[in-house]
Amino acid sequence: MTIETTPSAAATTDRIRAFGKVAVLLGGRAAEREISLKSGRAVLAALQRQGVDAHPLDPDATVLAQLRAGGYDRAFIVLHGRGGEDGQIQGALETMGLPYTGSGVLGSALGMDKYRCKLAWAGCGLPTAESVLLRGEADLPAAAALGFPLMIKPVHEGSSIGMARVETVDALEQAWRSASEFDDLVLAERWIQGAEYTCAILGREALPLIRLETPNAFYDFEAKYQANSTLYHCPCGLDATAESRLRQLSLDAFEAVGASGWGRVDLMLDGTGRPFLLEINTVPGMTDHSLVPMAARAAGIDFDALALRILDTSLSRG
Ligand SMILES: Nc1ncnc2c1ncn2[C@@H]1O[C@H](COP(=O)(O)OP(=O)(O)O)[C@@H](O)[C@H]1O
Ligand SMILES: [Mg+2]
Known part of the structure; x- marks a missing residue:
């Protein structure tokens, strides 16, 4: 007696096979490393549960060599923040011709x-809310001129890191200094x-x-x-x-x-x-x-x- 596979089950198996060997890129070195590890593990488990040949890879300077040596067919990017979400890894993967999930270089960088x-x-x-880019202390008066309250945020962070709501000129300066520890560029945005x-x-x-x-x-x-x-x-x-x-x-x-x-x-x-x-x-x-x-x-x-x-x-x- 032969066991018949339903067409939909066969189609699903074909779909899973077509992915080949998948590197789930997780962790990384950005401030949001811990969140990325959690996200990446959840994605990895979901893919493996469904039969995808997926493996975790926490990238360091050897990531491209590891991807090549490992014989990977594609990458599932679950890296948050700088290095992984900003076009860098996307550009490297483009160069080596390895397909990856999500946005390309430009969309990631912007x-x-x-x-x-x-x-x-x-x-x-x-x-989008009116804003002033704070490149240095000299830009603070232009930000204050937007009117308080203001939201102060590092330009390239995530997870609300380095952000503050300010209501006075003094608090603005202090928040700008704190945000500057995370990023050279800080944004002052009208509070919504x-x-x-x-x-x-x-x-x-x-x-x-x-x-x-x-x-x-x-x-x-x-x-x-x-x-x-x-x-x-x-x-x-x-x-x-x-x-x-x-x-x-x-x-x-x-x-x-x-x-x-x-x-x-x-x-x-x-x-x-x-x-x-x-x-x-x-x-x-x-x-x-x-x-x-x-x-x-x-x-x-x-x-x-x-x-x-x-x-x-x-x-x-x-
Ligand atoms: N202009 C604003 N006015 C009021 N709240 C804001 C403003 N900008 C950001 N926020 C608050 O800060 C949170 C984080 O800001 P967001 O720009 O989404 O940065 P990220 O999530 O990358 O840290 C938002 O979810 C929102 O609650
Ligand atoms: Mg946000």
């Missing part, structure tokens, strides 16, 4: 640079008072919005990773028309800076309901509790299916 990302948005008429949302992008599709609610002054490191008091609302509570408009805005913002494959767009609505784009993430968190998996679940895509859909994004780049 996504990692909060200042130039905002310039690109402003250039194509997409809404209102509700915060995030929009996950998968392929060419914007997934359901999540509304974030925290008792903290903003969605800071503690609210992101430690607090039990952060609330995530999905469905987000907006009416269908308003939500679909914001989903389209998020997709436009993502694609405007050359990002592709998958990611997340953070945005806020002020008291009058006007939207402001905050930033994009081209390698957002992928733990069980992360926002992209949460939005995917709301769209009927479980974590395992999501991991495969993201791995699919490496096929189209070739």
